[in-house]
Amino acid sequence: MKRINILPETTHIPVVNHKRRRLWMIFSIIVGISSLITIVIITKIILRKQKTTTTESTLISLFTITTTSAMTEFRRFKRNNETIYAIWNTTASGNSTPSLPGEEIGTYYPSEPPEAVFDGNLNTIYTNHGICSAHTIELSKLCGVNTGLYFTMNSKLFVLKRFYIAVRRHSLQRDPLTITIEGSNNKISDLAFGYSWTLIYNGDSGLMENQWEVSHYEEMEVNNSSPFRSYRFLVSSIREKSTSVSYAEFVMIGQYID
Numbered sequence: 001m002k003r004i005n006i007l008p009e010t011t012h013i014p015v016v017n018h019k020r021r022r023l024w025m026i027f028s029i030i031v032g033i034s035s036l037i038t039i040v041i042i043t044k045i046i047l048r049k050q051k052t053t054t055t056e057s058t059l060i061s062l063f064t065i066t067t068t069s070a071m072t073e074f075r076r077f078k079r080n081n082e083t084i085y086a087i088w089n090t091t092a093s094g095n096s097t098p099s100l101p102g103e104e105i106g107t108y109y110p111s112e113p114p115e116a117v118f119d120g121n122l123n124t125i126y127t128n129h130g131i132c133s134a135h136t137i138e139l140s141k142l143c144g145v146n147t148g149l150y151f152t153m154n155s156k157l158f159v160l161k162r163f164y165i166a167v168r169r170h171s172l173q174r175d176p177l178t179i180t181i182e183g184s185n186n187k188i189s190d191l192a193f194g195y196s197w198t199l200i201y202n203g204d205s206g207l208m209e210n211q212w213e214v215s216h217y218e219e220m221e222v223n224n225s226s227p228f229r230s231y232r233f234l235v236s237s238i239r240e241k242s243t244s245v246s247y248a249e250f251v252m253i254g255q256y257i258d
Ligand SMILES: [Ca+2]
Pocket: 116, 117, 118, 119, 120, 121, 122, 123, 124, 125, 248, 249
């Protein structure tokens, strides 16, 4: 009869299992810790990449918006205490002749000064008699012609792209029909001289077709991309025989350049 020695085997096996289990546990712990570390590292990398991408895209968006805004935003010029010089007997590229308040030749009505065209109020107007006077008996289409104004903006350079002129209904015969607009970056003391000015518009005031509709003012395009700090506006013809030229608003639309 063959005897089976059970004891040595039964005592041996638990020893072997115990060692393997311990080794297996150590191995599992090492693998677990390694996996955890790997996951943490990968997660950090992903989060960092996402953060960078988000920041970059945010910056790009902001830059795009800012650039687009700066390049395309059209704004209306608003007077900020700029001195407005009234002029008469003046044509584009020529020297400016100062116009004073009064009722005689070369004057403007004291209650209707050039500042009125930049106050946003349709009831306030600028009336200049030019070669005529308030007491002129023989009305003429030359009265008020070659008059206007110039001024220098206090703040930024401005690229004039569009404009419109608003008039008061009760004096449509005095409407400016054709005008010129010039720009300059010369110093203020040189602005009285014609050489300071660059012609950027010469033509329709936008009022040719708008004779009786007071609520509509046609916006006119100006083919100009140059920034200027000073602008000169002159009337070169009026609608009907009159004693002067009158207009309520000269609205300048364009881009401010920082
Ligand atoms: Ca006004």
